Amino acid sequence: MQAKIVLEYSDEKTAEAVANAVSPDNLKTPKGLSIKTTKDSRKVVTSISCDGKFATFIATIDDLLFSASTAERTILMAKRLE
Numbered sequence: 031m032q033a034k035i036v037l038e039y040s041d042e043k044t045a046e047a048v049a050n051a052v053s054p055d056n057l058k059t060p061k062g063l064s065i066k067t068t069k070d071s072r073k074v075v076t077s078i079s080c081d082g083k084f085a086t087f088i089a090t091i092d093d094l095l096f097s098a099s100t101a102e103r104t105i106l107m108a109k110r111l112e
Contacts, residue, residue, distance in 0.1 A: 031087045037074045049074045051101035
């Protein structure tokens with residue numbers, strides 16, 4: 031199973047912050063699971079490959095989107111405090 035998730039932001043600084051926030055999740059993955067996140071201009075691109083269970087694949091996507099959402103809310107709150 032494979033998925034490519036592309037999140038686009040209004041500026042490169044936000045994209046970089048989100049990419050950095052979700053990238054630590056890429057370091058420790060179970061056997062058969064591969065996650066790679068990169069920043070391309072204003073986009074955060076994550077490629078996921080899973081040779082294991084469908085539940086693992088879906089949970090990985092869910093975790094990624096939750097982490098990105100948390101980073102987005104944190105960035106929004108920080109901007110409001112500026």
